[in-house]
Amino acid sequence: MVGVRSGPSVLHVDLDAFYASVEQLDKPSLAGRAVVVGGTGPRGVVATASYEARRHGVRSAMSGAEARARAPHAAFLAPRFAAYAAVSGVVMRVLRELSPLVEPLSLDEAFVDLAAGPLGDLDEDGVRAAAHAVKERVHALTGVRASVGAAGTKLLAKVASDLDKPDGLVVVPLGTEAALLAPLPVTRLWGVGPATAERLRRAGVHTVGELAQVPEAELVGLLGQAHGTALSRHARGLDERSVEPEREAKSVSAEDTFPRDLVEPALLAHELERLVVRVVDRLRRDGQTGRTVTLKVRRHDFSTLTRSVTLPGPTDDRRTVGRVARDLLAGTDVSGGVRLLGVGVSGLADWAQADLFDAAAEEPAAAGADPAPAAPVATGPERPDWSPGLDVVHDEHGRGWVWGGGLGRVTVRFEHRGTAPGPVRTLRADDPALHPLPAAEVAATAVRAPLAAAGA
Structure with a gap:
């Protein structure tokens, strides 16, 4: 941790409309067009909107239905996290060249403590020059633009990065915070x-x-x-928090939005158990346990409720987490139907309390409940889910992405980053020559193309 600073040497780097920007770069026909990334189903929620879409009033966390009403001509795409993570990795490496103290908040934003790096505790002009250089290098290596805020604290740096978007740079001199x-x-x-x-x-x-x-x-x-x-x-502009390079997860959670409101108790119980298994599997995979179990319910009228119970000690036992989650659901009025259900475990630790396992082991299974949800039963030949935006490759036509589909057809635009806008072809959904592009190749392409363009 750096002591008294002589300049506003804490940066907050925020990639502008990140997911949508990557989509516009990877899909040449979408350059300069309204793009909305998020759930593409009837209950989908906007994750990111391009600035072209924002001019029509589309915002993050807006329902997909409202976004379509506001921007009916926008391209609505499912997220491609492999591509976003690959581009984010390049950005984080750029930031770590500046300082060992880089605190990622998500794929598209991070704090950097310049004073802990080779540049040292710069004055206002030095910070401004360093921040400008970061913005230019990020753009050269990835194609995306970043807004940067610089201040003496994390609080002010984050506020500043949002004041001049997109592609902004705001430096807050020490003493001017209030x-x-x-x-x-x-x-x-x-x-x-x-x-x-x-x-x-x-x-x-x-x-x-x-x-x-x-x-x-x-x-x-x-x-x-x-x-x-x-x-x-x-x-009053006061914030003593330091930039922490290792941010441990504070919670593990899983949630699902349903295509229709769930009202049947058996279906709700099944979905709840499925979420519990996902959460506990992640806990065990990460070698963690937790004390507080939280239930999240979004009801038919869009009201959202959260209920929590804190256990005597941390656990990673599925039956214990499941019992608490069921009790919380039983105490929640869901008579009108449930749009979204979520389960989370927080208060994480790397040890478990044995007596919780013992208590859970004696607990009989709930009436009618399976010990664990079974894998989905296949009802026909397994086919890819041709989600809008999905990267694909065709044996004859080459690389492209899914524009849309339905009624046994899939529409593909054959283009990718570095090409001109490509042709559109409609194919059979079961065309044996059409394949989803593997995630590893999506990630490699997302990094390789901008690096080649920059001559790196």
């Missing part, structure tokens, strides 16, 4: 979601400057000890 924050809406602060913002609004607080004037004791009374204390400090 003035920068004051006119911003409270939602710009970490930890202020819709519920907290509504509580503050009812208290007459709309801006960060107004929040900074509220005595800490009042915020604690309104929001609780931890949340109120943290927001009081953040509103």
Whole structure:
């Protein structure tokens, strides 16, 4: 951890509309067009929208149905995480050349502590030059653009990176933090979601400057000890958190959105058990256990409920997690139907408490419940899921991606990064010459093409 800084040497690097940008680069016909990445089914949710789509009002976390109504001519694509992870890996390597203290928050954003690297604790001009060089190198090696915020704290760096998007660079000189924050809406602060913002609004607080004037004791009374204390400090630009290169997962979770509302208790029980198995499998694969089991339910009216129980000690036992999840579901009103169901385990540790296993071992299986969900039963010849955006290769026509499909047909545009916009062909969905491109080749291409273009 770096002590007192002489300049705004904490960077927050945020890749602009990352998933959509990669899609526009990999699919030449989509350059400059509205692109929406997310779930493509009737209950899909927007993960990222290109800036062209945002001009029509499409935003992250919006339902796919609303996004289609706002931007009916946009390209709606399923995510390709192999490509995004490969490009993200290049970006993170660029950042680690600057400093050993790089804290990734997700595939498309990270903190960097410049003062811990070879450049040292730069002054404002030096930080600006370094940040500009980072932006240019990221673009040269990947084709994507980044917005960068630089400040003396993580809080201010993250706020700054969002002030001049896309392709922005905002440096916050030391001592100006409070003035920068004051006119911003409270939602710009970490930890202020819709519920907290509504509580503050009812208290007459709309801006960060107004929040900074509220005595800490009042915020604690309104929001609780931890949340109120943290927001009081953040509103005044205070943040002691250091850039941590190893961010351990705080929770393991799984959730599914269903194509229709589930109302049948047996189906809900089956889906819940399936989620429990996915979560516990991940816990065991990572050698972790957890104390707190959380159930997430989105009901037919889009209201979302979360319920949690904290156990006496950490566990990775499926029956224990399943029992708690079932109890939580039994205590939740789902009579109108369930759109989304999720299970999570938090309070992670690398040890388990044996007596929890013993208790679970004595627990009889729930009536009508299988000990573990069976693999899906095949109802016909196994065929690829031709999701929009999927990378494919045809024995005759070469590389391309799925534009859409249905009624036994799949439409493919034959192009990829580095080619001109390609032709569109409609093929039989069971065409033996058409194959999904392996994920390893998708990842390799996502990195290889921009590196070649940059001469690296």
